[in-house]
Amino acid sequence: SQTIHQWPATLVQPVGSPLSLECTVEGTSNPNLYWYRQAAGRGLQLLFYSVGIGQISSEVPQNLSASRPQDRQFILSSKKLLLSDSGFYLCAWSVGSLYTFGSGTRLTVV
């Protein structure tokens, strides 16, 4: 069966520290992968999406970057976190228009 793993579930980081969030998918090949951010009580903001290894599209300019070193691995990174980077980060994969979301990472930058 197809599953998506996202970790950690919660993270508290100081301003200026680096960030690495990882997402892996099982049970499917060559999925489209996505990183979304959700501010408290707000909608889903698409940050990055990838259609293949090494292929990353950025939706909004920001303090974050993404990489896809393997077919089923998607990483969200930052060199120096800002307070405004706080939020709920969601990884998702899709085949066609069927999206499956991970359980999310609650990031608090202090």
Next chain:
Amino acid sequence: QQQVKQSPQSLIVQKGGIPIINCAYENTAFDYFPWYQQFPGKGPALLIAIRPDVSEKKEGRFTISFNKSAKQFSLHIMDSQPGDSATYFCAASYSGNEKLTFGTGTRLTIIP
């Protein structure tokens, strides 16, 4: 053109009532309209979806109504329960570009 406008932003309904969440779109190329349900602290999960060849789709207590000429679709929850309290997102995509465009979400609260 790519936007999906969702309303209301929040909704409070008594148990047993029928909450209705509405979405409108501009891009006539859209041909797939899913609804996602998100509980606090969790990722959204697909609830129900419709394609424009039908005007209505029911799955259990959840119904999507689709009006192609008005470019609108809505989610109805029959006999709503406190366990239905969640944030609901509508979305749309079209063939050849399966990247979903999401609405802004509706926070639904069902009070006992």
